[in-house]
Amino acid sequence: MTWLESRPPERIAGDGVVLQRAHADHIDGLVEAVQESLPELQRWMPWAIDDYGPAEAREWQQGCDDQWPAGGGFAYVILEDDRIVGTVGLINRLEPGWLEIGYWVRTPSTGKRLARRATAALIEATRTHLPEVEGVAIHHAVGNDASRSVPIGLDFVYVGESEPTPDRPFQQVTEAVWRLPLL
Ligand SMILES: CC(C)(COP(=O)(O)OP(=O)(O)OC[C@H]1O[C@@H](n2cnc3c(N)ncnc32)[C@H](O)[C@@H]1OP(=O)(O)O)[C@@H](O)C(=O)NCCC(=O)NCCS
Incomplete structure (x- = not known):
């Protein structure tokens, strides 16, 4: 992880959304947001178990806290009017x-381009x-059309499909890959 030495801000203001570094106060x-969204989350996110509760949220937040200083990843809650409506984050698991x-968005808050706006701010x-x-x-999983609209809406370039491989143990299904060069 040594290639990444800079750190992003803990709070990022976007278009109608605020991203705040995930904190124990958010548990x-x-x-509440996960439980309200389980049917949709369970279609795509293996961590969204039936009895997702404070222990699971704490474990996730603790992992994010550990990763931040190491440059392993930077996770934020998405806030709309001070209410948690999902999460978005940068993950350092590709090539240097x-x-x-x-990202994921709380089900009753979907359809408002929150995912797109949060991703744009990030x-x-x-x-x-x-x-x-x-x-x-x-x-994103091939077939996840709602997720696909995020890279399309932000002018990412479609790279192709990627099959699960041993170097991506967290990947369980065939994914569509999109990239946006920044330099
Ligand atoms: C994918 C997800 C983040 C989208 O959040 P969102 O804030 O509603 O996203 P946006 O409003 O920016 O975009 C939604 C787009 O998907 C479209 N959409 C929504 N549901 C759809 C569906 N079932 N099939 C096709 N398109 C769909 C909307 O029309 C919209 O398209 P548009 O921007 O061209 O108008 C949210 O649905 C979610 O959290 N899903 C479960 C978890 C998940 O899949 N996370 C991503 C893993 S890679």
Whole structure:
């Protein structure tokens, strides 16, 4: 992870959204948002188990806290009017120079381009604060049409499909890969 030495801001203001570094204070709001979104999340996110609760949210937040100083990833809650409506983050698991972006949005809040607006704000912050980043990528399950609209709407370039491989143990299905060069 040594290629990435810069760190992004803990708070990023976007178009009608604020991204705030995931913090222990967000646990209750996260659990509520996940529980409300389980049917949709479970179609695509293996971590969205039936009885997702505070222990799972705490474990996720603790992992994010550990990764931030190490440059392993930067996770944010998405806030709309101070309410948690999802998460978005940069993940350092591609080749040096490239970061992957992941996101999910609370089901009753979908359809308002929150994912697109949150991702756009994160990309802008990446351009400004992480000068060693050459570009960002979005990987989504083939068939996840709602997710696909995010890279399309932000002018990512379609790279192709990628099959699960041993160097991506977290990937379980065939993914569509999109990239946006920043330099
Ligand atoms: C994918 C997800 C983040 C989209 O969030 P969102 O804030 O509603 O996204 P946006 O409003 O920016 O875009 C939604 C787009 O998908 C389209 N869409 C929504 N549901 C759709 C569906 N079932 N099939 C096709 N398109 C769909 C909308 O029409 C919209 O398209 P447009 O921007 O061209 O008008 C959200 O649905 C979600 O969290 N899903 C579950 C978790 C997930 O899939 N995360 C991504 C993993 S890669």
